[in-house]
Structures are given as C-alpha cells and as structure tokens.
Amino acid sequence: MINIFKSFSTWIIIAIIAAALPMLFDSSFALTLLCKMGVLIIFTVAYNMLLGQGGMLSFGHAIYFGLAGYASIHILNGIGEETLPYFPTVLFPLIGAIVGLFFGSIIGYISTRRAGTAFAMISLGFCEMVTAMTLIFVIFFNGEDGIQTDRMVGPEPFGITFGPQIEVYYLILFWCIVTVALMYIITKTPFGKMSNAVRDNPERAAFIGYSVRRIRWQAFALSSMFAGAAGSLHALNYEQIGFEAVGVAQSGAVLFMAFIGGAGHFLGPVIGAIGLTYLDSTLADMTEAWLLYLGLTFSGIVMFAPGGLAGLIVMHGPIARTDNKLLIGLIKPYSLAIGSILLGLIGLIGIIEMLYFRSLISKGEGELIIFWTQFNANGILSWLLFLVLILIGIKSSKKTFAMAKESWDHAISVVKTEVSK
Amino acid sequence: MDVILFTVFNGLLYGMLLFLLSSGLTLIFGMMGVLNFAHASFFMLGAYFAYQISKYIGFIPALFIAPLIIAFCGAMVEKYALRRVHKFGHVAELLFTFGLFYIIEEIVQMIWGKVPVAYHVPEFLDFTLFSMSGMGYQAYAIFALLVSIAIFVALFSVLTKTRVGLIIQAALTHPEIVSSLGHNVPRVFMLVFGLGCALAGLAGVLAGNTLGTEPSMALSLGPIVFVVIVVGGLGSLKGALVASILIGILQTTAISLDVSINSFIETIGFTVNIESLWHIFIDLTLSQVAPILPYLLLVIMLILRPRGLFGNRDV
Numbered sequence: 001m002i003n004i005f006k007s008f009s010t011w012i013i014i015a016i017i018a019a020a021l022p023m024l025f026d027s028s029f030a031l032t033l034l035c036k037m038g039v040l041i042i043f044t045v046a047y048n049m050l051l052g053q054g055g056m057l058s059f060g061h062a063i064y065f066g067l068a069g070y071a072s073i074h075i076l077n078g079i080g081e082e083t084l085p086y087f088p089t090v091l092f093p094l095i096g097a098i099v100g101l102f103f104g105s106i107i108g109y110i111s112t113r114r115a116g117t118a119f120a121m122i123s124l125g126f127c128e129m130v131t132a133m134t135l136i137f138v139i140f141f142n143g144e145d146g147i148q149t150d151r152m153v154g155p156e157p158f159g160i161t162f163g164p165q166i167e168v169y170y171l172i173l174f175w176c177i178v179t180v181a182l183m184y185i186i187t188k189t190p191f192g193k194m195s196n197a198v199r200d201n202p203e204r205a206a207f208i209g210y211s212v213r214r215i216r217w218q219a220f221a222l223s224s225m226f227a228g229a230a231g232s233l234h235a236l237n238y239e240q241i242g243f244e245a246v247g248v249a250q251s252g253a254v255l256f257m258a259f260i261g262g263a264g265h266f267l268g269p270v271i272g273a274i275g276l277t278y279l280d281s282t283l284a285d286m287t288e289a290w291l292l293y294l295g296l297t298f299s300g301i302v303m304f305a306p307g308g309l310a311g312l313i314v315m316h317g318p319i320a321r322t323d324n325k326l327l328i329g330l331i332k333p334y335s336l337a338i339g340s341i342l343l344g345l346i347g348l349i350g351i352i353e354m355l356y357f358r359s360l361i362s363k364g365e366g367e368l369i370i371f372w373t374q375f376n377a378n379g380i381l382s383w384l385l386f387l388v389l390i391l392i393g394i395k396s397s398k399k400t401f402a403m404a405k406e407s408w409d410h411a412i413s414v415v416k417t418e419v420s421k
Numbered sequence: 422m423d424v425i426l427f428t429v430f431n432g433l434l435y436g437m438l439l440f441l442l443s444s445g446l447t448l449i450f451g452m453m454g455v456l457n458f459a460h461a462s463f464f465m466l467g468a469y470f471a472y473q474i475s476k477y478i479g480f481i482p483a484l485f486i487a488p489l490i491i492a493f494c495g496a497m498v499e500k501y502a503l504r505r506v507h508k509f510g511h512v513a514e515l516l517f518t519f520g521l522f523y524i525i526e527e528i529v530q531m532i533w534g535k536v537p538v539a540y541h542v543p544e545f546l547d548f549t550l551f552s553m554s555g556m557g558y559q560a561y562a563i564f565a566l567l568v569s570i571a572i573f574v575a576l577f578s579v580l581t582k583t584r585v586g587l588i589i590q591a592a593l594t595h596p597e598i599v600s601s602l603g604h605n606v607p608r609v610f611m612l613v614f615g616l617g618c619a620l621a622g623l624a625g626v627l628a629g630n631t632l633g634t635e636p637s638m639a640l641s642l643g644p645i646v647f648v649v650i651v652v653g654g655l656g657s658l659k660g661a662l663v664a665s666i667l668i669g670i671l672q673t674t675a676i677s678l679d680v681s682i683n684s685f686i687e688t689i690g691f692t693v694n695i696e697s698l699w700h701i702f703i704d705l706t707l708s709q710v711a712p713i714l715p716y717l718l719l720v721i722m723l724i725l726r727p728r729g730l731f732g733n734r735d736v
Contacts, residue, residue: 056513059519103712110723117456117511118655121647122723129716136709248640252519259516291533295523302517303502305510355531 019144022169023256029281031165037277038172039233042179044257044269046226051255052263054135054219055199056112057120059251061129064104064224066128067233068096070141073241076149089151089162092236093175093229100228101221108220112213114240115202127248134243146242149235162236172233180270183291186222187266195219256294261303262310271309288356293349321412322418326411330404337404344393350375350386426460428674434562436669437569441624442642443649443661451656452592452613454511455503458724461643462525463491463618467625468634469533472540477627480543484568487626497616499532499611522639530636536634564699565627570624571698573662580658589613593681648715668715674710 014105022031043065050056071094109121134141141147152163160167194215197205202212230380235241243325244250251275261272276294282283284290298351354375375382446460467487474483486564498521541547542561549557580586592599592609600606632638649668653660684706722729 055512057515085593110720113723113727117454118516118651120515121456121651122511122719124644125648125651125716127717129713129720131715132712133493185596220546247642252523255516255519267665289522290528292527292531295527299517299520299524302509302513302520303505306513334630353532359531 002036011177011181015173018173018177019170022166028165031169033278033281035165035169035172035237036281037274038169038176039230039237040231040254040257040273040277041270043227044254044261044273044330045180045183045266046223046230047254047264048258048266048269049183049186049195049219050227051224051258052265052268053192053199054115054216054223054312056115056216056220057117057118057255058123058132059248059255060125061121061223061227061254062246062248063127063130064100064227065105065231065234065254066102066241066243067249068099068228069235069241069245070147071099072096072235073147073149073239074140074231076151076153076235077147080150081155086153089153089236090171093179093232096228096230096232096235097225100231101225104221104224104228105217108224112216112220115199115216123251124248125249127246131243131247134246141243142167144243146240146245147260149239151236151239168222168237172237173176175229175233178343179229184266185225191215191218196388240389256298259296260308262308262312262314264307265310268308268310275309287353289352292352315408318415318419322415326414328405330411333400333404337400340393340396344390344397346388347386347393350389351383354382354386366404424677428677430558431672431677433666434566434669434671436666437566437573438624438628439645439649439669440662440665441569441572441627442621443646443653443660443665444573445620446646447653447656447658447661448651449614449617450650451658455514455614456518457551457614457617458515458527458643459619459639460518460621461639461646462522463495463621464524464625464628464642465634465636465639466494467491467530468540468629468638469529469538470628471478471624471629472533472634475540475543480546482730484623484626488622491622491625492615492619496611496615498618499614503614504607504611522643526636526639533636535636537633540630540634542630556722562631565631568623568627570643572620576620577658583613604628621715624658637646645715648719651719652729655724656733657729660729660731668718671714671718672711675707675714678707681706 017246019033025031025034046350047058047061050058050061060308072095075087075095076089076092077085079086107126111119111126135143151168152161162168162171194205194210195218198210198212198215205215206212231245234245257272257276258269259272260276262268280290283293287293301308307314316327316330437692442461442464445463446457449457449460470487470490471480471483474486495685502517502521503514508515542559546559546561546564548560549559549562550563555605578586580590588599588609592604592606596606599609629638645668648666650656650661653662653664
C-alpha cells in the first residue's frame with residue numbers, strides 16, 4: 001500500500017514540476033520545445049512497449065503516429081467546416097488512439113508471427129508502403145505538401161480556445177501524464193509480464209500455454225494505440241502534418257530516442273526523448289553534422305552500452321543502495337574516463353566540422369568557429385591539433401576505461417558480499 | 422507482343438540489378454543471420470567510389486577497384502564492430518547497421534556534397550547497340566546485364582561446386598561443426614561479409630551512372646532489397662534471383678501500363694457513376710500505384726506463404 005502511495009506521489013511531483021516549467025522558461029522557443037518533448041515522450045514510451053517490453057524492433061512505428069495525425073486534422077477540418085458534429089478538442093487523442101489501434105491491429109496481425117530481424121524487415125516494408133501511399137492518394141494526404149488545419153474550432157468551454165501555445169502545452173502535459181501512467185500500469189499487469197516473457201524466451205512462453213503470436217499482436221496493437229494518441233497531439237500542436245510524419249525518418253528518430261535513452265528501463269525512453277529533442281532543436285542550428293553525431297552516438301551505444309543511458313544509471317542502483325561511500329569512490333575513476341573520452345571527442349568533432357566546412361560551406365579559403373574559437377580549415381596546424389587530441393583521447397581512454405570498469409567491478413563485489421551477509 | 426518483350430527485357434535489366442544488390446544481403450543474412458541495414462549504403466559507396474576512380478583512371482579499373490575497396494570496408498566493419506555486437510544478438514547487429522546507415526549517408530554528404538555528382542556512362546559504351554520496336558538499347562545497359570549474369574553464374578558455381586563454397590554452406594547451417602573441423606569460422610564470416618558488401622558495391626558501380634549518384638540513393642533502394650529477400654525466402658540465393666526478376670518485371674510493367682480499374686470496366690462495356698470517395702480508387706492507374714506494388718507483394722506473400730518462394734522456414 002505504501003509502495004503504491006510512494007509511486008503515486010512521484011507521479012504527482014513530476015506533474016507539478018512539468019506544469020511549472022513554462023513559468024521558468026517563458027520564451028516561445030522553450031514553450032515549443034516543451035510541447036514537442038511532451039508529444040515525443042508519449043510516442044517514445046509507446047514505441048518502447050514494442051522494443052523494450054516486447055522485444056520487437058520496428059522501423060515503421062511512425063505509420064500509426066502519422067496516420068492518427070492525418071485523421072485528426074481531417075476531423076478538425078470537418079468540424080471547422082461543420083460537415084462533422086462537434087467533438088471536444090481535449091479528447092482528440094482518443095480519436096488518434098482509435099486510429100492507431102485500428103491500423104496497429106491489422107498490420108500487427110500480419111507482421112507479428114516472428115520477432116527479431118524478420119519483424120524489423122517487414123515493419124520497414126509497411127512503412128515504405130504507407131509513405132508511398134501518401135504520395136498516391138493525394139485527396140486524403142495531399143502529397144508532399146501535407147494538410148493544414150486550425151485547431152480553434154467549436155465552442156470554447158471555460159474560455160479555453162487552444163489558440164495560445166500555453167493551453168496546448170497543458171493539454172499535451174495532461175495526456176502525457178495519463179498515457180505514460182497507463183503504459184506504466186500495463187507493464188505491471190500479467191499481460192505486461194507475459195510480454196516480457198515472450199521477449200526473453202518465446203519457446204518457454206509457448207510451452208506454458210500462451211500464444212506467443214497473440215501476445216505480440218496485443219502488445220503491437222496497444223503500442224500503436226498510444227502512438228496514435230501521440231500523433232493526434234502532434235497534429236494539434238503543429239496544426240499541420242506531412243508525409244514525413246509517417247516515414248522512415250520519423251520511425252528512425254523514435255528508435256534513436258528509445259534506444260539511446262535505454263530500452264530496457266521504463267524511464268529510459270523518457271530520458272531519450274527529452275535529451276534528443278533538446279539537442280535536435282539546439283544543435284541542428286549549430287552544426288551541419290548533427291545527424292552524423294547522432295548516428296555515431298547510436299552506434300557507440302549499441303556497441304558499448306546496449307542498456308542505453310538508463311542502463312548506465314541503473315547499473316549503479318545496487319551500489320547506491322548499499323553504501324554511498326562506494327559511489328563517491330567511483331567519482332574519480334569515472335571523471336578520468338569521461339575526461340579522456342571528451343578529449344578524443346573534441347578532436348573528432350573538430351575534424352568533422354572542418355571537413356564539413358571545407359566541402360559544403362566554404363569550398364576553399366576560410367576560417368571557421370569551433371568551440372567558440374577560430375580555426376583555419378586549411379592550416380595544417382589546426383588539423384594537427386585535433387588529430388593529436390584524438391590520439392591522446394584514444395590512448396588515455398583505453399587506460400582510464402579499464403580503471404573505471406575495475407573500480408565498478410570492485411564496488412559491485414563489495415555490494416555482493418554485503419548482500420550475502 | 423513487342424510491348425511484352427520490351428517490358429520483360431526492361432524488367433530483366435532492373436531485376437538483375439536488384440539481384441546483384443540482394444544476393445550479397447541474402448548471403449550475409451543466410452550465413453550469419455545479420456540483417457545488414459547498411460547494405461544499400463555500400464551500394465551507394467560503390468557508386469561514389471566508381472565516380473571518383475573513373476574520374477582519374479577510367480571506368481574499367483573502377484569496375485574492379487571500387488568493389489575491392491568496399492569489400493575491405495565491409496570486412497573491417499565486420500571485424501571491428503559487428504563481431505563486438507554479436508554477443509548481444511541479431512537485433513543488436515541490425516541496430517548497429519542502422520546507425521551505420523546514417524553515418525555513411527552523412528559521410529558521403531560530407532565528402533561529395535548533397536547534390537548528385539556527375540557520374541556518367543563511359544563513352545565507349547554510350548551508343549545504341551540495337552533497336553527493338555522503335556526503342557534503342559544502350560550498349561551500357563546490355564553490358565551491365567551481362568556482368569550481373571556472369572556474377573550470378575560465378576556465385577552459384579562457387580557456392581555449389583567448389584570447396585570454399587562447401588565450407589561456406591556448411592558454416593551456414595552448422596557453424597560449430599565447421600569450426601571443430603579446423604576452419605576459422607569468424608574469418609569465414611568476415612570474408613563473406615566483405616564479399617556481400619562487394620556485390621552491393623559492384624551493383625553501385627554499374628547502376629550509379631544510370632540511376633543517379635546522390636546521397637538519397639541508399640534509402641530509395643534499401644527497402645526494396647528487403648522485400649526481395651523476404652519474398653524470395655530468407656537466405657535463399659535462388660529465391661533472391663526469382664524475386665528480383667519478378668519485382669523488376671512487376672515494376673516496369675506497371676509503370677508502362679496506363680490502365681485503371683475504371684478503364685477496365687469501361688472496356689467490357691459498363692460505365693460507373695460513382696460520385697463518392699471510391700472514385701479515387703478506381704481511377705488510379707497501374708502506373709500510379711507502381712511504387713507500392715513491391716510492398717503489396719510482400720504483404721500478400723506474408724499472408725499466403727510466409728516462408729517466401731524458396732525459403733525453408735517461416736518469416
């Protein structure tokens with residue numbers, strides 16, 4: 001009972017903090033960013049019902065997100081032109097959820113026979129099919145231009161028109177908390193546990209009498225439903241939607257967020273969605289090579305930390321619970337390791353930026369600014385500097401990472417002896 | 422009759438290109454279980470390398486050098502990255518290659534820019550070889566077709582007739598036994614991965630100048646290749662060949678046919694007057710829906726025969 005109350009109060013605290021955020025950051029840039037984060041948190045957590053909880057890697061989850069968005073915009077337009085009866089704007093994510101559930105049930109039924117790589121391939125095929133359809137059925141999707149709407153339709157209960165962005169933010173926040181809480185509850189139900197079982201060992205799950213395919217299908221449909229709710233909010237937020245919202249790029253973006261954040265943990269995708277959305281909005285203006293960094297980060301995480309950021313944090317849970325002193329002891333080796341990898345990264349970033357600068361921007365002569373310092377992209381000195389940085393970084397990383405790992409191993413072994421006592 | 426011959430021939434040209442691309446992927450997937458998302462990226466790299474090499478020393482050297490470089494790149498990717506990821510399972514390998522796909526696309530943009538590069542058909546092959554029903558055929562297209570067929574024959578005979586092929590095929594099904602017989606299975610895997618990438622690179626060399634060499638070419642062909650290997654049957658080279666040609670002919674036929682359901686109804690003597698939304702469906706011509714046909718084939722295949730044409734296990 002206390003546990004339920006404890007987790008409930010955490011949710012309330014998070015909700016209050018999130019509700020206060022627009023007062024702390026009141027620029028319109030911050031508000032747009034917060035809205036985008038809210039939508040993508042729903043989408044990413046929904047996606048992780050498949051990837052993390054169900055063990056299904058999908059390259060086409062934007063289908064349900066995007067189609068729900070298209071449907072919402074058409075219905076909004078219908079209400080605006082009074083060809084459709086009024087439907088409260090607050091409840092629009094329900095429409096999106098129904099659309100997502102509908103398409104998710106159909107496509108899920110066909111594609112969930114197997115998980116793993118075959119499933120991933122098929123999901124990509126469906127994604128391409130829907131993307132191609134947006135360009136064919138012009139009357140519904142309006143091709144590459146996409147469709148627009150005006151979210152201010154119908155009566156205005158309590159004077160809420162959803163004209164100002166701040167009202168949309170609170171709408172998104174409300175639905176974000178509701179859907180994420182619902183998805184959290186689902187992970188605790190027998191169905192959620194079975195979904196995990198099917199992910200970890202389908203043969204055994206089948207052996208104790210469950211239909212593996214049926215559970216995958218249900219997980220797929222539920223995940224699509226929540227993705228649909230997110231798509232509906234996306235449409236309300238931007239008042240327009242285009243073919244890119246159903247495409248591979250959007251599906252890839254949600255995969256990046258879920259995996260970098262950490263697919264194995266429920267809150268990992270939330271971290272990923274917040275972090276990557278923030279970086280996407282700020283770094284994309286600063287550097288041409290943003291997608292390259294994203295790809296490198298992703299591949300690096302796959303290779304060295306498959307649990308994602310959340311996995312790295314959770315690794316230290318038992319240590320923190322046993323003795324805080326152990327955790328403090330880790331700070332020194334960790335900061336050494338982080339410092340040496342940063343050195344290498346600075347070098348790598350410098351080289352990449354100069355390459356980009358030479359091939360895309362200047363085509364020859366020029367000075368460019370990296371890390372608030374001016375460098376000559378043609379001077380041998382700046383290339384040498386960055387190359388040396390990379391070499392030092394690699395060399396010292398090898399040593400410091402081994403040290404960091406050793407101290408973690410040591411801390412964990414202490415924890416183990418504590419526990420066995 | 423001429424029309425049929427014409428479309429079949431064009432379909433064959435496109436289909437053999439698809440086969441060159443997908444044979445490498447099927448080989449890698451069948452042997453190692455690695456689904457290489459970046460396979461089409463190696464195709465793109467092949468085109469760019471060929472462009473760069475043919476600029477300096479000509480097309481024929483590029484035809485040999487570019488795939489070799491790609492094979493080396495692929496082998497290095499396998500050795501230093503995929504092998505490390507292998508212990509996390511096949512999905513992790515797929516995820517890694519998905520990241521690699523982004524990295525290669527960005528690096529290509531970084532080096533060659535975002536606009537297409539001028540990779541042209543070599544001059545000595547840029548003439549009309551023969552004409553058929555008023556349509557001229559470029560010698561280069563025939564050359565590309567012949568190379569693809571030669572590769573197919575070579576690949577098939579190596580895999581089925583030689584000792585190396587025997588080891589590869591055995592490692593496909595029984596890696597432990599092959600390794601206990603003294604073969605270095607990781608090295609075999611590395612070589613196969615390199616070979617698969619080289620095939621993709623060769624396809625890039627041959628197709629880059631007719632399809633256009635640009636950073637988006639990987640994304641536009643990648644998904645079709647996946648369709649080919651699912652429809653053909655996972656891991657089946659024969660299936661990949663049949664599916665490639667099937668999809669090639671399907672697409673070229675669809676593009677050249679300007680018929681819709683509505684026109685069909687009219688030719689058998691009826692007229693439909695529907696003032697509803699359904700009109701957009703029956704008015705769609707086959708050439709308009711051509712882009713979705715491969716994916717439609719995929720869906721139908723999954724429902725009717727999940728193991729693909731020649732596969733021996735369900736998808």
